Amino acid sequence: MSTPQAPPPVPDAWEPRDHWQRLLPLLLLGLGAAGATFVHGSLDTTWVSLPVALAVAAATAAWIALFTFVVPPTPRRLQVMYVVRTALAFLLASFNPLFAIFAFVGYLDVFDLFRRRAAFAGVAATALTNAGAQAGGFPPRGAEQAAIFVILVAVNLGLALFFTLLHRRMEEVSAERATTNTELAQVNQELARTLASNHALQEQVVAQARAAGVQEERQRLALEIHDTLAQSLAGVVAQLQASQDEPDAAVRRERVERATVLARGALAEARRSVLDLGPGALVQTSLPDALAALVTEWGAQQQQTKADLVITGEARALHEEVQATVVRVTQEALANVAAHARADRVGVTLTHAEDEVILDVRDDGVGFRPDEVGPGFGLRGMRQRAERLAGVLDLESEPGRGTAISVRLPALEPGAL
Structure with missing residues (x-):
């Protein structure tokens, strides 16, 4: 009714x-x-x-x-x-x-x-x-x-x-x-409120992106310092200490000259890190040549370990970040071999697949149990570098069986990022 x-x-x-x-x-x-x-x-x-x-x-x-x-x-x-x-x-x-x-x-x-x-x-x-x-x-x-x-x-x-x-x-x-x-x-009033809310949200996102960018830059500098300056300075210290106990004057001079070369390289890398440039090895050369020079130089510094480099697949131009990541991971892996592995041989393999680049670093050293050793800054830095490019880092090691590190990165073309 x-x-x-x-x-x-x-x-x-x-x-x-x-x-x-x-x-x-x-x-x-x-x-x-x-x-x-x-x-x-x-x-x-x-x-x-x-x-x-x-x-x-x-x-x-x-x-x-x-x-x-x-x-x-x-x-x-x-x-x-x-x-x-x-x-x-x-x-x-x-x-x-x-x-x-x-x-x-x-x-x-x-x-x-x-x-x-x-x-x-x-x-x-x-x-x-x-x-x-x-x-x-x-x-x-x-x-x-x-x-x-x-x-x-x-x-x-x-x-x-x-x-x-x-x-x-x-x-x-x-x-x-x-x-x-x-x-x-x-509706117009609601739209105005939504636009105001979106503006505030956009400002918040920009602020978060700015903070994330600052944090990312800090991590980048930390990785650069660890992978370049710290390793080079460690090499300088090792050469200078060895020269103090060396009775042969010619050998002492050779070690001092090698320490000088390492110090100059550390200085150059420090300047490149500040300017956000890639590794010095990639300034005027390709990735395979840069790895060959890196492995050769590392092998020359070692008295007990022989280093070999194998490159498979058809090499092609890659994005600067991909190349820099391959070089930095190789540097850190070889530094770990020199510091901990006590290996006789180490092999570095760079594989160019259809849509990815694979880096393998294997040694026949003493090995270790990954679950019993906390991740140091070097291993964490290598993993962060890989994940930054949507890549994957795998670690295999056993006591007495050596260590193998494998990094798989997308084969990004120059300018893809």
Whole structure:
């Protein structure tokens, strides 16, 4: 069971936008009275005297003015005003058909004051009044006038309902547009809030990216220092210590010269690390040649270990980061062999596969158990370098069986990152 709806709210009678609607009934009533006065006596439908008709018109004007200028308008009061005004319009139209000019106002505000059925009753009453005036006045005289009256009632009622429904439809469209505009305004506000939130989120992401970049740069410098400066300085110290206990002057000079070369190399690598350049071995040479020079130099520094390099597959241009990672991992692996393995032989293999580059460093040294030895900075640095390029580092070792390190990197082309 539906809840009955209250009549629509009535605006203040003195709002400028309503003046025309409030004053129009008085204007039309005046026009009807003027017309009735002008033609009085020339129409055979007039059955009351002119003074009586004008007196009723004056009373009607007073009734309308009462609710327009004196009595505060409320829904119920305006409904009463409409009913009485419509009855007076019917009475005036029966006095003189020209008062139908005034009866037209019944169409204007009926749907503002009443709901569906009551509104249609008001439309029907107004149509009946206008049809009677158009048919020649009340009551109809003869069957022919009665038939014309019925036809005019149907025509007036149909036109009134058509234009009324058209007006209501326009109001509904206007209300829908207003609702749509309100929803669009809400969407715009939500969009503005979202954009503000996204801006804050973007600033947060930028700040996090900046912090990650700082951390990554710190890790890069740490790896560069460990893989270059620390190893070179360790070699310098080892050569200088060995020269102190060497009785042969020529051998001592050779060790000092080798220490000098290592120190100069460490200085050059320090400058390249600061400038974010690749390993010195790759400055003016290819990756295979750089590895060959690296293995040869390392083998020359070792007295007990022989180093071999094998390169398989078709060599091709690789991204600078890939080449630098291969060289740095090789340096660190050979440094670990020199420091811990006590190996007789070490083999370095570089394999160019279809979509990856594989570096293997194997020695026949003392080996160890990986699960019993914590990852030092060297092994952790090699793994970080590989993972930085979406690569993988595998370590295999057993006591007395040597150690094998394998790094698989994507074969990125120059400029791919």
